[in-house]
Amino acid sequence: MDNLDYADAVLFGQRWEGKAFVGADFTEADMRGMETVNCTFTDCTFDRTDLGDSKHRASAFRSCKFDRAVLNGATFDSCTLLGSMFVECSMRPIHLTETDLTLVGWTGARVPKIDLTGARLREANLEGANLKDATLRDADLTGARLREANLTGADLRGARLDANSLVAATLTGARVDLDTAVAFAAAHGLRVG
Structure with a gap:
């Protein structure tokens, strides 16, 4: 399991594969253009996080909180967003394929x-x-x-x-x-x- 504090982190364009996060804080992180493959995020916070143009494949976002996050152009393919909450997020356009x-x-x-x-x-x-x-x-x-x-x-x-x-x-x-x-x-x- 990885570090729990990613608040204000610059993760622009990174590629993560097979990582697991429980209770991690991504508040105001720059995750634009990021790619996740087979990653798991459980009870994580994405408040005011910029996920614009990010790509997620076979990743799980379970019971996560997205408050005023930017998801413009984000793609979720074969993912799960089970029980996650999205509050006042910018999601136009967002692309979801075979996502739960x-x-x-x-x-x-x-x-x-x-x-x-x-x-x-x-x-x-x-x-x-x-x-x-x-x-x-x-x-x-x-x-x-x-x-x-x-x-x-x-x-x-x-x-x-x-x-x-x-x-x-x-x-x-x-x-x-x-x-x-x-x-x-x-x-x-x-x-x-």
């Missing part, structure tokens, strides 16, 4: 047009998030909290959603499959058939 977002906290996140095809967002907190025109095809949103989430124009075909989510989120112009349309009608008190 189970229990992630994206309250109020602004990520319109994001591609979350097939994403695992089980029990994620997306309250007040702006996911306008997002692609959520085949995404698993089971148990996700979507109160006041903006899913206007989102592609939800094949997505798994709870009835409560269909009532709580704004879905104007969203594209859905027949099963979701029937569930939406039932969630709004309509009798189908």
Whole structure:
């Protein structure tokens, strides 16, 4: 396990492979252009950290806190962000491929047009998030909290959603499959058939 104090560290462009961190502090660190491969970050703090244009492959960020972090242009490929909290972060654009977002906290996140095809967002907190025109095809949103989430124009075909989510989120112009349309009608008190 590596050093726990990386506050204000300049780690620009570094490549880390197979490192493990528990409770490490990366507050205000410069991690732009950094690459992590098969690294594990557990209960780490990324407050005001600049992760712009960083690349992460097969890395795990478990129960980490990102407060006002910069993630513009960051790429997460085959990663997990299980239980991590993102507060007032800059995430446009952020690229997520086969990344587990189970229990992630994206309250109020602004990520319109994001591609979350097939994403695992089980029990994620997306309250007040702006996911306008997002692609959520085949995404698993089971148990996700979507109160006041903006899913206007989102592609939800094949997505798994709870009835409560269909009532709580704004879905104007969203594209859905027949099963979701029937569930939406039932969630709004309509009798189908």
